[in-house]
Amino acid sequence: MMIYADNAATTKMSRAAIDAMLPVMEEDYGNPSSLYTFGQRAKEILEEARSQVASVINAEPREIIFTSGGSEADNQAIRSAAMLGKKKGKNHIISTAFEHHAVLHTLKRLEQEGFEVTLLDVHEDGLVRVEELEAAIREDTCLVTVMFANNEIGTVQPIRQIGQVCKNHGVIFHTDAVQAMGHLPIDVKEDNIDLLSASAHKFHGPKGIGFLYVRKGIRLTNLIEGGAQERGLRAGTENVASIVGMAAALKESVAHMKEDTDHMRKMRDLLIEGLARIPHSALNGDPVKRLPGNVNFCFEGIEGESLLLLLDDRGICASSGSACTSGSLDPSHVLLAIGRVHDVAHGSLRLSLGEDITEEQVEYLVKNVEEVVEYLRSFSPIWRRLVKGEAEFIL
Numbered sequence: 001m002m003i004y005a006d007n008a009a010t011t012k013m014s015r016a017a018i019d020a021m022l023p024v025m026e027e028d029y030g031n032p033s034s035l036y037t038f039g040q041r042a043k044e045i046l047e048e049a050r051s052q053v054a055s056v057i058n059a060e061p062r063e064i065i066f067t068s069g070g071s072e073a074d075n076q077a078i079r080s081a082a083m084l085g086k087k088k089g090k091n092h093i094i095s096t097a098f099e100h101h102a103v104l105h106t107l108k109r110l111e112q113e114g115f116e117v118t119l120l121d122v123h124e125d126g127l128v129r130v131e132e133l134e135a136a137i138r139e140d141t142c143l144v145t146v147m148f149a150n151n152e153i154g155t156v157q158p159i160r161q162i163g164q165v166c167k168n169h170g171v172i173f174h175t176d177a178v179q180a181m182g183h184l185p186i187d188v189k190e191d192n193i194d195l196l197s198a199s200a201h202k203f204h205g206p207k208g209i210g211f212l213y214v215r216k217g218i219r220l221t222n223l224i225e226g227g228a229q230e231r232g233l234r235a236g237t238e239n240v241a242s243i244v245g246m247a248a249a250l251k252e253s254v255a256h257m258k259e260d261t262d263h264m265r266k267m268r269d270l271l272i273e274g275l276a277r278i279p280h281s282a283l284n285g286d287p288v289k290r291l292p293g294n295v296n297f298c299f300e301g302i303e304g305e306s307l308l309l310l311l312d313d314r315g316i317c318a319s320s321g322s323a324c325t326s327g328s329l330d331p332s333h334v335l336l337a338i339g340r341v342h343d344v345a346h347g348s349l350r351l352s353l354g355e356d357i358t359e360e361q362v363e364y365l366v367k368n369v370e371e372v373v374e375y376l377r378s379f380s381p382i383w384r385r386l387v388k389g390e391a392e393f394i395l
């Protein structure tokens, strides 16, 4: 059995996405900037995809800019809002401690350029408090950027309320909605969103393509200079096939959202129930306000990496917030942000389920994680110290 339980890292492309892409690659391969009919055909296909994407989030087609993915959209959104602020003498930005690195590293860069950044606490449940956000807003705040749903622990933020507070104070609100798009209902108007980032490969579309929603009236700053594509805001010949694949994948995800997410929540809760029976374990993040497919646990006394390798031997693809994934020895900044101490954060496991997850697979996951955790503990020096009472259990 092979179980792919790493859908937060990337997803399998849907048949609908592949079927939509093939004719664009094989037949309608023109350049949308070309003036002859064949090029204009590609332009029509591109604009049809833009309308489809826009309608899913209740935006207008001209408010959608195609990018190379979520990272680029995050970079462009944040840098644009910062540049608009700078013009008005506003150089304060509010975000959270557990954003994706595409956001955090962009903010770091802006700090070096003279901006001041306040990172909000996300508490033990992985949720931003709207009152704390409001209290952090100052006269010189030019941007609030808070992710829709966290990629590691899956917690879903009170986006609509955050957007309302930003609106009341006249501050631009950006949300990294990469994990939420196609999995949770999103309406940019109802949710008071000014800028939003999304990425196709997180909702069964192709990799290397995404989009940025930009509310009418907000001026973007270019990251890539060149031709006049995307109304002059993002140069480079459009990746028409991938854009069409993204639109098809999104349309399909949204069409089946209700049934799919009802099923995933049921499977997620079964999995949480099963893993919670492992002694000295704890779920990370709020149990209810979380993505339909996200399960993230810490197991005391073990190393996330060894856990992943042994699960791999048993056909399970999963992820951990610890060392190797990030290429450093520090545990996940997300787990540290919710107050997990280093040792505990190192023993983390993220299982992100797909729409087709079955009860049988959930049982297989529980059984194997249970066995592997027990096996690793059997020769873990940290575990031995805990059991002997030489160190205190935290979980």
Ligand SMILES: *Cc1c(COP(=O)(O)O)cnc(C)c1O
Binding pocket: 008, 068, 069, 070, 071, 072, 074, 100, 102, 147, 149, 150, 151, 176, 178, 179, 199, 200, 202, 208, 209, 210
């Ligand atoms: C995957 C991810 C990104 C990056 O998207 P890419 O398309 O891979 O660049 C950004 N933010 C979040 C929350 C993500 O999960």
